[in-house]
Amino acid sequence: MSKGNIFAVVLIVAAFFVGRHWFADTPTVMTDSRSGAGYSGGAESTGSARSGLVRAIHTAPRTGTVHEVREGELIMDKVKVAEPGDTILVYPGSYSETVYIDKDNIRLSGVIEKGQRAVLDGKGHLNDAVLYSGNDIVVENLLITKYKGNAIMGQAGNNFEIRNNIIVDTGVYGIFPQLGKNGIVTHNVISGIEDAAIYVGMSDNIHVAHNQVFESVAGIEIENSRHAIVENNYVTNNTGGILAFITPGLPVKTTYDVIIRNNFIVGNNHPNFGAPGSTVAGIPPGTGILIMAADEVVVEGNIISDNKTAGIIITDHNNAPNTTIDPESDPAPDKVAILDNLMHNNGYDTIDEAKALMLTEFKTGNPDIVRVGVSRDSCIINRHQYVTVGVDNWAECGFTHTGDIMTYLLDKPVEPREIDPSEVGKVAYLGICAGCHTYTGRMIGPPVQVIQALYMDNAQGLADYIANPVKKRDDYPEMPPQDYLDATTRLAVAEYMLSVSK
Amino acid sequence: MPKTVMQLVLIGFAFLSLSVLADPAKVYTTCAACHGDKGQGNPQLQGPVLAGLSGEYLTRQLQAFQQGKRGQHPQDVPGQQMAAMAKSLLSEETDLAALSAYIEQMPLPQQSTRLSGDLKSGNAYYQNNCGACHGGQGQGNPAFQAPRLAGQDSDYLRRQFMYFKRGIRGTDKSDKPGRQMAMMANTLPDDKLNDVLAFIGSL
Structure with a gap:
């Protein structure tokens, strides 16, 4: 056989394999998500009888005493005398203290007058602005700045409402309900947080909506929590936009049934300023949504654009940076569902790991969706719209929208948490x-x-x-x-x- | 090193050390045989790197060797050698603090051989299991009496880690930092030790 013939044979064989890869795709499956089957909720989710706006948990008129606080007074003095059912009104002015509410059913409410708010100013040396361990707590209308730890942290309180607060540069966490059931975080504006602007930790039945979070390491984090909806938020210029995580080593070992929908997740390219070695310090700048080990995460209706690493990253614990394995937690993100999202101009300056993954699938372009590690029973619709890696083998979803689920908040407030001595x-x-x-x-x-x-x-x-x-x-x-x-x-x-x- | 040579070295330095108790630089010539003239260590003799370690840590270890809290276990042969040296060559009059201070000011060692391993995994397990006391960059932390790890010989680190894990080191009741390390040695999964050592070697 002449050299020319050998060359021709090699060319034919090569063309066969290339062609098999390029032309063997099945016809594009187009799914119309304006109709079709709706998502019926994840494991153990219960339907809600709510309709209309999801804005509040406590709607009954308040009959308790109203305590007024004005500049020069301490908010904490009023908390000490307040009884469950009371309201504390904080008038515009500057307050520099830590408010700790360890009783139930208190409404801490700023009074906004002609745009002027009550300002809680930690002056760079106080740690926390508002801590509550009571149930049925409302914290609203405050401006919180220059604390080192948390702006608002809930400690095992149920039925919380945190709304209409402006939080600027308050250290580690902006709004952080920990171990709470049935809570709402809405209409807050948060920036400059070195971990998560909104961190829902070890909680259940949570609604996070209409918040603006920016210039933080993590925008909104749903971590070791179940039955959460994150919707209608404006999440921009964080290192990572919206995160659904299982953090290994926490006492609560699961995250599942999380809906991330109708958010603007735009340009989350902020340099990572998390403490080196910490979990969030491993988030690559330019991550729109990050799903790590969490199950039953539904992503729908978001505008995900201009995130330079990827629009959505789905990873197990084995492939996540700064993460070790917890034998009690399943490291794989299972039953992830990616429905219709508008994705545009993501992945234009991605990380080497993503590029290497794309090479294995002969993919080119800038990745919208990157899946790495194990993920079982996950699904996607209209995959042809995106540049993806790691999802070719995912099934078509059996549902196209989440419109049947208004909220995971409970119809009635749960009982206050009773703590045995x-x-x-x-x-x-x-x-x-x-x-x-x-x-x-x-x-x-x-x-x-x-x-x-x-x-x-x-x-x-x-x-x-x-x-x-x-x-x-x-x-x-x-x-x-x-x-x-x-x-x-x-x-x-x-x-x-x-x-x-x- | 053959045993006879070791004995000769030992005897030689024993005479030397009697006359130079006062000057740490002269005392250090005793140590240099196994730990190098610049404290750079000598893997062939299983002598760890000393340069970069804090005076506090060095003093505490020297005392532990002298007082029989370290280097007594039959499976810790290099430790037994060091204990013998510490007892015979460094007399009770030796100013251990001055010697340690002398070693402390030695310049940090240059990188030695790199161990191969998964650095990403090594970083994760290092930061999660070790860094809280030994520092994110292996720089050590006097607040926890935790020695510097960066720049240390990997074989020495592996050996000491296994001593802690197996109850060969860190068992003496008065050695609280050692007991703390022994507890932590049991938290690292066995298959991650090499990655962590590779990561430390890369610092």
Whole structure:
């Protein structure tokens, strides 16, 4: 055989394989999502009888006392005398304090006069603006700035409403309901947060809507939580826009049944300024939506554009940066459903890992959707619209929209959380400590197993430390004092922390 | 090193050390045989890198060797050698703090051989299991009496890690940092140790 013939044979064989790849695709499946079957909710989801606007949990007229606070007075003085059912009105002016609400059914409400708000100013040295551990708490109409820890943190309170707040540069978390059931976070404007602007942690039945979050490391995070809807938010110029996560090592091990819909997720390309080594520090700038290990996440109706790494990244724990494996959590994001979204100009300056994945599928272009690692039973519609990698084998979804689900909020407020005295330490651990400390990993503070090694059986030493922490690690944020907890609770939570095993 | 040579070195330095108790630079010549003249370590002799370690850590370890809290376990042969040296060559009059301070000011060692491993995984497990005490860049943290790891010989780190894990080191009741490390050594999955060592080697 002459050289020319060999060349021809090689060419034919090569053309066969290239052609098989290029032309063997099945005809484009076009799905009309304006009709068709609706999503009926994830595991254990219950229908809601609500209709119309989802704006509030507590709608009955308030009959309690109204306490007024004006500049020069302390909000905390009114909290101390308030009874459940009371309202605290905070008039425009500057307030520099930490408000800790450890009773039920209090409405903390700023009064906005001609655009002037009550300003809670941490002045760069206070840690938290508003902490609540009560149930049925409302926090609204405040302007919060220059705190080091949290703007508004819920600690195991149910039936919360956090709305109409403006939060600027408040440290680690902007709005952070932890271990809450049946809560609403709406119409807040949040920026400049070094972890998550809105962080829903270990919670259930949550509605996050109509918020504007920008210039934070993570925009909106649904973490180790179930039955959450994130809709109609404007999420722009964060490092990562909207995240549905299982963070390994937290006491609650699952995230499922999360709907992310009708959000603007635009230009989330902010440099990552999370503490190096922390979980969020691993988010590549330019990530629109990040789904890590969470199950039953439905993505629908979003405008996802100008995110330079990818519009949507779906990853398991094994392939996620700064993440270790929790044997108690399934590391794979299963039953993810990507319905119709407007995706445009994503992935134009993507990461090497995504490029390498695309090479394996002979793909070119800028990725809208990147899936890495294991994902079982996931589905997508109208995949032909996007540049994807890792989803060619996903099934067509059996539904095209989520219009049948108005909200996962409950029809009636849940019962206030009753805490048995023997459980004080555990609840404080879940509601407070687990916000920053996982058992095995570095979230914000050091892992619990490190704390256990450092303190061993010295619970009192740990209790003393949390009341008056000293900065010991240059590359970790400073621990805020937990001195609003009484000494008995501090010792109980220290004992509990030294005893947990996962 | 053959045993006879080691004994000769030992005897030689024993005489030397008697006359130079006061000057840490002269005392250090005793150490240099195994740890290098610049504290750069000597993997062939299983002598770890000393340059870059804090004076506090060095003093504490020297005392531990002298007082029989480290280097006593039959499976820790290099530790036994070091304990013998610490007892015989460094007399009770030796100013350990001055010696440690002398070593502390030695310039940081240059990178040695790189270990191969999954650096991404190594980084994740390092940051989550080790970095809280040893620092995000392996720089050590005096607040936890945690030594610098960056620049240390990988074989030495692996050996010490396994000592902690197997109860060979970090068991003495008065050695709290050692007991803390022993607890943490049991939290790292076995198959991640190499990745973590590779990551430390890359720092």
